[in-house]
Amino acid sequence: MSARDVAELVVQVGRIAHGSGYTDGLTPAQWSALRYLSRANRFSRTVSAFAEFNATTRGTASQTVKGLVARGYLSRTRSRHDGRSSSLEVTDNARTMLARDPWEAIVRAASALPAGARGQLATGLQRLLGHLVQGRSRRPFGVCTSCAHLEAEPCVGEGEPHFECTYFDELLEETELAQICANFEPGKNSAMKCAFSGQA
Ligand code: SF4
Numbered sequence: 001m002s003a004r005d006v007a008e009l010v011v012q013v014g015r016i017a018h019g020s021g022y023t024d025g026l027t028p029a030q031w032s033a034l035r036y037l038s039r040a041n042r043f044s045r046t047v048s049a050f051a052e053f054n055a056t057t058r059g060t061a062s063q064t065v066k067g068l069v070a071r072g073y074l075s076r077t078r079s080r081h082d083g084r085s086s087s088l089e090v091t092d093n094a095r096t097m098l099a100r101d102p103w104e105a106i107v108r109a110a111s112a113l114p115a116g117a118r119g120q121l122a123t124g125l126q127r128l129l130g131h132l133v134q135g136r137s138r139r140p141f142g143v144c145t146s147c148a149h150l151e152a153e154p155c156v157g158e159g160e161p162h163f164e165c166t167y168f169d170e171l172l173e174e175t176e177l178a179q180i181c182a183n184f185e186p187g188k189n190s191a192m193k194c195a196f197s198g199q200a
Contacts, residue, residue: 010128013106020102029054031063031101034073038090038098041144041179045088045167046079049182053141073097141184144177148187 021028036053037045051061059069065088068074073094076086090098110118133140149167163172167183177192 006128010125017103017106020105023102024097024100026097029056029060030068030073031103033061033064033068034090034094034098035101035103036180037074037088038095039180041176041181042080042087044086044141044180044182045083046182047063047088048085050088052139052182053180055138068094115162117134138182139182140186141180141182143180143184144172145192146186147181148185149183150192152192 018028021031023031026034032054033050036050040049040053047061047065048058051058054061056064061155066156069076073091073092075089077089079085079087110121113121130140144163144165147165149165150172151164151166152161155162163174163177164170165172167185
């Protein structure tokens with residue numbers, strides 16, 4: 001298969017995903033904001049982080065968010081990490097909407113693939129995305145479990161492991177490790193292995 005064929009397939013999947021976004025009175029951008037904000041960590045639930053994630057301008061992202069706040073799908077609180085910006089939280093109404101997210105059809109299609117094929121596809125798409133992000137000087141988003149800033153204690157010895165983000169200098173709950181972060185730094189991370197195997 002040629003590189004152009006691969007590009008065409010990626011675009012076709014994107015078209016289907018985009019086209020399915022006009023449901024329940026929301027736009028694809030609003031669905032994207034709800035999805036992002038329901039998965040983003042506490043440092044990344046801001047308009048600017050969403051703008052960067054969605055490859056749009058801050059002004060456009062701000063309008064998207066404003067519409068969702070007005071409809072009761074998002075609430076704003078003062079950000080603990082940056083006093084000048086607001087932190088956005090998805091409301092219970094939004095979570096009810098997300099339970100019937102039109103993207104679930106794509107999730108089901110992905111689950112129908114054998115695990116090996118799914119892994120290969122994910123690796124290939126991640127690399128493709130890495131090239132695209134690099135070319136546009138955009139930061140990649142990712143999760144703590146593969147971030148260079150994650151540290152775990154104790155590496156050896158007794159006791160429950162605890163996790164720390166050395167970028168924000170904050171302790172992290174285990175439930176936060178799989179949330180999307182705007183400050184993700186791809187790199188060597190031995191914290192997970194260290195925490196759960198007792199090896200330094
Ligand atoms: S460890 Fe990395 S991904 Fe996790 S909160 Fe810190 S900067 Fe973000």
